[in-house]
Amino acid sequence: MTLPNDVIEEIWGTVSQKDWESWHWQFSHRLSDVTRLPRRIWQNEDAETIAGVVKHYPFLVTPYYLSLCGNAAPVMAQCIPRKEELDNHDSLSPDPLQEERFMPVAGLIHRYDDRCLILTNHICAVHCRHCNRKRFWARQTTASLTENRLKQMIDYIGRQKGIREVILSGGDPLAMPDGKLDALLGALRSISHVEILRIGTRMPVVMPMRITKSLCRILKRHRPLWLNTQFNHHAEITADAAKACEMVLASGVPISNQSVLLKKVNDSFTVMRDLVYGLQRIGVRPYYLFQCEPVLGAGHFQVDIQQGKHIMEEIWRKCSGLCQPAYILDSVHGKEKIPFPHNSPLPCYETSCY
Numbered sequence: 001m002t003l004p005n006d007v008i009e010e011i012w013g014t015v016s017q018k019d020w021e022s023w024h025w026q027f028s029h030r031l032s033d034v035t036r037l038p039r040r041i042w043q044n045e046d047a048e049t050i051a052g053v054v055k056h057y058p059f060l061v062t063p064y065y066l067s068l069c070g071n072a073a074p075v076m077a078q079c080i081p082r083k084e085e086l087d088n089h090d091s092l093s094p095d096p097l098q099e100e101r102f103m104p105v106a107g108l109i110h111r112y113d114d115r116c117l118i119l120t121n122h123i124c125a126v127h128c129r130h131c132n133r134k135r136f137w138a139r140q141t142t143a144s145l146t147e148n149r150l151k152q153m154i155d156y157i158g159r160q161k162g163i164r165e166v167i168l169s170g171g172d173p174l175a176m177p178d179g180k181l182d183a184l185l186g187a188l189r190s191i192s193h194v195e196i197l198r199i200g201t202r203m204p205v206v207m208p209m210r211i212t213k214s215l216c217r218i219l220k221r222h223r224p225l226w227l228n229t230q231f232n233h234h235a236e237i238t239a240d241a242a243k244a245c246e247m248v249l250a251s252g253v254p255i256s257n258q259s260v261l262l263k264k265v266n267d268s269f270t271v272m273r274d275l276v277y278g279l280q281r282i283g284v285r286p287y288y289l290f291q292c293e294p295v296l297g298a299g300h301f302q303v304d305i306q307q308g309k310h311i312m313e314e315i316w317r318k319c320s321g322l323c324q325p326a327y328i329l330d331s332v333h334g335k336e337k338i339p340f341p342h343n344s345p346l347p348c349y350e351t352s353c354y
């Protein structure tokens with residue numbers, strides 16, 4: 001396990017190895033007070049402006065993920081608040097995919113016929129500054145699924161015979177305690193037409209200690225189950241992250257990666273190449289590269305589509321087929337995947353968000 005660096009010591013004091021390796025310690029010691037960050041991490045930002053940013057979009061980071069910031073500006077960019085989050089343009093929206101329009105039951109998105117997505121909670125280990133659901137943070141709610149809401153969802157999915165795949169998202173589903181996650185997966189498994197379960201989580205990236213033996217036993221029990229995660233930069237592929245992925249894979253659960261194309265994080269061929277090579281080395285399939293959506297509070301992360309296409313063209317030409325993600329533009333109106341060949345004049349696939 002990565003040992004705490006000097007920034008960590010400055011904030012949390014001396015941390016024992018046992019605590020550092022415990023996801024409960026990591027989770028309960030997340031930093032939410034941005035003023036406790038050493039000044040050098042804020043770089044040139046003005047303290048008052050940053051206080052205004054976190055009022056809208058609260059700050060939250062695990063000690064582990066913060067420890068990766070020391071030598072990687074692209075990691076810092078994903079978790080340290082910036083004044084640009086307050087930029088407001090007509091083209092930006094708090095909910096660019098209009099998810100709330102497709103909720104037959106509050107918290108259940110049913111946009112595509114064969115699958116639906118459950119927002120299990122609004123709780124994350126880290127508040128990723130580019131998150132397309134950062135509108136939920138402003139509500140400052142930590143609400144998880146209530147028994148009653150869960151029953152409504154299970155009843156709905158039970159009635160919709162066309163749903164063969166259910167995706168758990170959030171927030172982060174792995175922020176739930178093991179028992180609750182097990183019960184939810186079990187309830188979904190009891191619906192005969194639900195064939196596939198999928199979990200979308202950033203835990204292997206931002207708090208790999210969450211991947212425990214007991215969690216892996218639960219995941220194994222509810223197969224066929226896929227785990228999708230989001231590594232955006234090779235600096236996130238640490239020995240801890242690799243070990244977490246290895247444990248999940250060893251339990252028979254495949255892992256796919258859904259990166260987001262982010263300005264000053266991974267918007268170059270060399271960074272993207274190192275990312276997909278690194279993922280391949282730890283057995284994680286590079287699955288999607290998402291064009292960053294026009295999310296209010298994250299407009300400064302957007303990369304021009306032509307640049308994204310240029311990066312992908314280099315990946316297609318120079319990298320092994322096994323480490324090539326599909327370049328994806330989420331569509332509010334998309335009801336099915338529209339595949340374009342790599343040499344299409346069109347910029348990318350226009351397809352589903354899950």
Ligand code: SF4
Nearest residue numbers: 124127128131171202
């Ligand atoms: S873990 Fe996922 S849902 Fe949570 S803040 Fe990060 S990107 Fe958003």
